[in-house]
Amino acid sequence: MDLFATALPALGQAWALILQPIVLGYLVLGVVMGLAVGVFPGLGGIAGLSLLLPFMFGMDPVLGLALMIGMVAVVPTSDTFASVLMGIPGSSASQATVLDGFPMAKKGQAARALSAAFTSSLFGGLVGAAFLTLFIVVARPIVLSFGLPEMLMISILGLSMVAVLAGRVALKGLAAAGLGLLIGTIGEADAGGSLRMATYDIPYLTDGLKLVIVGLGIFAVPEIVSLLRQDRAISKEAKLGAGWGEGVRDWVANKWLSVRCSLIGVVVGVIPGLGGSVVDWIAYGHAVQTTKDKSNFGKGEVRGVIGPESSNNAKEGGGLVPTLLFGIPGSGSMAIFIGAIALLGSGEIEVGPSMLRDNLDITYSIVWLLALANVVGTLLCIAASGGIAKLTTIRFTYLAPFLFMLISFAAFQSGQNFEDILALFLIGLIGIFLRRFDWSRPAFLIGFVLSNPVEKFSNQAFQIASFRFRKSFEEGMDYIFSPIVIVLLIITVVSVVLGLRQAKSIMAEGDVQSGSKRAPLVFLLIIMGYVVAALINASLIPDYNMTDKIVPLVVGGIALAALLILLVQMILRPERDPIFADKEVSGEDADAPYGLWSTLAWFVGLIVATYFVGFILALLGFLISFLRVRAQAHWPKTLILTACGIALMCVMAGALNRDFPPGLLQGAVDLPWPLN
Amino acid sequence: MTIKYFAATAASAACLAAPALAEVDFAGKTIEWVIPFSETGGSAKWANFFAPLLSEELPGNPTVVVKFMPGAGSTKGANWFQEQEHDEGTVLFGTSGSTQFPYLLDDPRVRYEYSDWKPVMASGTGGVAYLNPSDGEKFDGTANNLKDVNFIYGSQGATRLDLVPLLAWEMLGMNVEPVFGIKGRGDGRLMFERGEATIDYQTSSSYLGASADLVEKGQAVPMMTWGALDEGGNIVRDPTFPDILTFKEVCEATEGCATEGEAWDAWKAFFIAGFPVQKIAFLPAGTPDDVIETYTAAFDAVRNREDFAQIAEKRVGKYPVFVGEGAAKATQRGTTVSAEAKAFVTNWLQEAYGVSLK
Structure with a gap:
């Protein structure tokens, strides 16, 4: 009880600290900066926080915190713009939002989707803060009860969402998830350092692929290419149907879903080591399972937006627990946040176990600054959403070149290699074909995201469990089957069973017609080829590094089995079977005036030109020729738009102190910025 | 009195005059301090701490920005730096033990050569190993009673800094099973707090920040520090933890552990690269002497700030910062190991953990 006796006055002090005009001013400044950075896909909080770092040294702690929290808090809010309007997952927090948010935008309901998303974000943020205020004083032992088996179970629960999202043919979803898992294992293994599908001669591969690139490649590239081929606006009617008021009403109608998903967000966010990667999928799965009429999911169901968006802001609040109480960052931006806190003032705030004892008022200030930043950010976003939603009524051919520009830049920022852009293109190709043949893209992405946690936690949990079993059988059993594990196991089993039953009605790619056998079969064989190669590659790892080979072998084996069954089914079944779904047979893609390869060639052109003359020069040529030739714009319009695009890139890169991809030309000659 | 007074005056005059003599001026320039790790690591913390201080002390007060170039366990950034040429002295590069270890172990990705570069500042840290309470009771300044205990340790990988604690425990005859793959x-x-790991170590600042709390609450028992280096290159008590035994002392007291011979030499070589000379700031090959001197003077001024000890303690730990000649010497120590030590460690990594860097 004495904990609460100290907690209440501290809460009062925290509010006294926060409610100073200058603190609120800094908070708003941070929020505005966060929004400016966050609307660009792939940049997010890390870029923004790094920008603030130089100013943090010796700054008044409360002001510095207000500035930084303002910035971090709004990123999961503002990246919703890209997810809903363009189908681009702005960060790992908004991947699931794409599934229903983007189809809504296509139906002309962008403003509705955005305001429903923002209202959910706001509410999630507040629920998170309220929960934390009570929880944070008792959090330590609860967080410590989540050991490796528990974390493994949560990762598996996340993976079980594949069942819901597998699509019409469950085996295809399973194989897509397996492929995602395998691609996630590319590179140096965490445990023993063996290389999987990589070589030291290509250092790029040893680090594995980045989530930003895979997210953009799987969701953004296929959608951009498809829309560009159809040469129309994102919104089919080229006008906005529903207004933002409707989105708020949607939220009111679904407030209990929002409450539940917010709590899912806080709880999963609290567990260190998992971060945000699974939260939005679990929330999405929950939203699907609790909806009576599931037929609209994947086609623009507002509950599919409210669920993940409620959870992802709440997760930020939950993520503060491991960050502040244990000094263990839950995400990249939290890691910088910890580093920056040390720079504040005279360094008196020390993140870690002493935080609650010595700085409870500061802890509460952080929690409520986060909530307040959510409120400010959301209001700004809702105010802006009506106007920004108009983007969906513009002829897409005018948007596409800038989106290619943005995603290439974002991909490059993830690792500053030319290979980043190349990887984006290759993953984009995979995405295009997964979409075409109706293999679940969400399942692929869930597999990729959870590849590392599943591998790491299963290896480590196995090792510690066998250590305990050597001591005694009971100790081992106690370790593996803790009450939390059993509860999670039950939830997982229930969700898989329910999910499989429901999956058939959830068609993330819409109703895809089937046609000839050849193309789907060829794609299946190509995937099978990769899986076999990965299996052979993994089996060559020496046995003493069992930790590095076991997961690729098991996952690859399951994926291969699924693929073989599919192959047999494909041989036996008639052409009209859903297994042969192919978007090029009929529908939007088949009727599009432009072909796939000629459209893709533009993107390839940008990449090839970047390789030779560097990004900015390549972009100059790309924008001018695209707007002139493909969009058939007049010279004045072409030049103005090109200048705007280049200026935007330069301002962004200049302000965030980022480089552009250099080409061969830059290797030979010294050029001034931004051409270097 | 006179001679002493005269000498002192001359010395201080020389010191005052030194910055004025340098003709290097960075006014209006931007200095990029490149760190081959992500924004989130310890090296980022280190560079972000020094960058504004350096900016204040360099002539012309240039803007010092920290840039991150992560990849391939920092070898990507180091390979990049190897190709940089002197250009007005506006590129600074920071390495850490994780850059030095692959270099020392002949990692195939290494295409850089430390001896080409010009060190201007080096700083270090220490480390403390600690035990769970029940095994801590058996610790009596020797590891004699710990030899039949099985320990579990959460490790980032045997070829990383964890090489130092793992080898130390092995030399003491302890049976420590590493769980690899933590971040x-x-x-x-x-992992230690959850009771899954039963032994752990932390670098000094992390130990002070969190583990010391566990010790206070009786949930952990400090075992030993890795020690610190004195002027002569000998291992002495860590100044931050003068009451905790060093590994050297524990080893001497433990049966079967020797502070000489190839195992000890190898341990010491990698300890130096990983701890007392953990982080080094370099200028590229071919940098002219006047630029090097300017940086040396600036870092010297930083470490001589009146409040340096105070502001550094919380952020990077209370350890000596070497500049100029000292930094060069430290770099030399931290980036060379004898062929025997290298062979011993390579062989041990292969035998104990099946790790080979080929």
Whole structure:
């Protein structure tokens, strides 16, 4: 009880600290900066926080915190713009939002989707803060009860969402998830350092692929290419149907879903080591399972937006627990946040176990600054959403070149290699074909995201469990089957069973017609080829590094089995079977005036030109020729738009102190910025 | 009195005059301090701490920005730096033990050569190993009673800094099973707090920040520090933890552990690269002497700030910062190991953990 006796006055002090005009001013400044950075896909909080770092040294702690929290808090809010309007997952927090948010935008309901998303974000943020205020004083032992088996179970629960999202043919979803898992294992293994599908001669591969690139490649590239081929606006009617008021009403109608998903967000966010990667999928799965009429999911169901968006802001609040109480960052931006806190003032705030004892008022200030930043950010976003939603009524051919520009830049920022852009293109190709043949893209992405946690936690949990079993059988059993594990196991089993039953009605790619056998079969064989190669590659790892080979072998084996069954089914079944779904047979893609390869060639052109003359020069040529030739714009319009695009890139890169991809030309000659 | 007074005056005059003599001026320039790790690591913290201080002390007060170039366990950034040429002295590069270890172990990705570069500042840290309470009771300043205990340790990988604690425990005859694949020492500590790991170590600042709390509450028992280096290159008590035994002392007192011979030499070589000379700031090959001197003077001024000890303690730890000649010497120590030591460690990594860097 004495904990609460100290907690209440501290809460009062925290509010006294926060409610100073200058603190609120800094908070708003941070929020505005966060929004400016966050609307660009792939940049997010890390870029923004790094920008603030130089100013943090010796700054008044409360002001510095207000500035930084303002910035971090709004990123999961503002990246919703890209997810809903363009189908681009702005960060790992908004991947699931794409599934229903983007189809809504296509139906002309962008403003509705955005305001429903923002209202959910706001509410999630507040629920998170309220929960934390009570929880944070008792959090330590609860967080410590989540050991490796528990974390493994949560990762598996996340993976079980594949069942819901597998699509019409469950085996295809399973194989897509397996492929995602395998691609996630590319590179140096965490445990023993063996290389999987990589070589030291290509250092790029040893680090594995980045989530930003895979997210953009799987969701953004296929959608951009498809829309560009159809040469129309994102919104089919080229006008906005529903207004933002409707989105708020949607939220009111679904407030209990929002409450539940917010709590899912806080709880999963609290567990260190998992971060945000699974939260939005679990929330999405929950939203699907609790909806009576599931037929609209994947086609623009507002509950599919409210669920993940409620959870992802709440997760930020939950993520503060491991960050502040244990000094263990839950995400990249939290890691910088910890580093920056040390720079504040005279360094008196020390993140870690002493935080609650010595700085409870500061802890509460952080929690409520986060909530307040959510409120400010959301209001700004809702105010802006009506106007920004108009983007969906513009002829897409005018948007596409800038989106290619943005995603290439974002991909490059993830690792500053030319290979980043190349990887984006290759993953984009995979995405295009997964979409075409109706293999679940969400399942692929869930597999990729959870590849590392599943591998790491299963290896480590196995090792510690066998250590305990050597001591005694009971100790081992106690370790593996803790009450939390059993509860999670039950939830997982229930969700898989329910999910499989429901999956058939959830068609993330819409109703895809089937046609000839050849193309789907060829794609299946190509995937099978990769899986076999990965299996052979993994089996060559020496046995003493069992930790590095076991997961690729098991996952690859399951994926291969699924693929073989599919192959047999494909041989036996008639052409009209859903297994042969192919978007090029009929529908939007088949009727599009432009072909796939000629459209893709533009993107390839940008990449090839970047390789030779560097990004900015390549972009100059790309924008001018695209707007002139493909969009058939007049010279004045072409030049103005090109200048705007280049200026935007330069301002962004200049302000965030980022480089552009250099080409061969830059290797030979010294050029001034931004051409270097 | 006169001679002493005269000498002192002359010395201080020389010191005052030194910055004025340098003709290098960075007014209006931007200095990029490149760190081959992500924004989130310890090296980022280190560079972000020094950058504004350096900016204040360099002539012309240039803007010092920290840039991150992560990849391939920092070898990507180091390979990049190897190709940089002197250009007005506006590129600074920071390495850490994780850059030095692949270099020392002949990692195939290494295409850089430390001796080409010009060190201007080096700083270090220490480390403390600690035990769970029940095994801590058996610790009596020797590891004699710990030899039949099985320990579990959350490790980032045997070829990383964890090489130092793992080899130390092995030399003491302890049976420590590493669980590989954790992402940072913070995760290791969490594993220890959850009771999944039963032994752990932290670098000094993390130990002070979190583990010391566990010790206070009786949930952990400090075992030993790795020690610190004195002027002559001998291992002495860590100044931050003068009451905790060093590994050297524990080893001497433990049966079967020797502070000489190839195992000891190898341990010491990698300890130096990983701890007392952990982080080094370099200028590229071919940098002219006047630029090097300007940086040396600036870092010297930083470490001589009146409040340096105070502001550094919380952020990077209370350890000596070497500049100029000292930094060069430290770099030399931290980036060379004898062929025997290298062979011993390579062989041990292969035998104990099946790790080979080929």
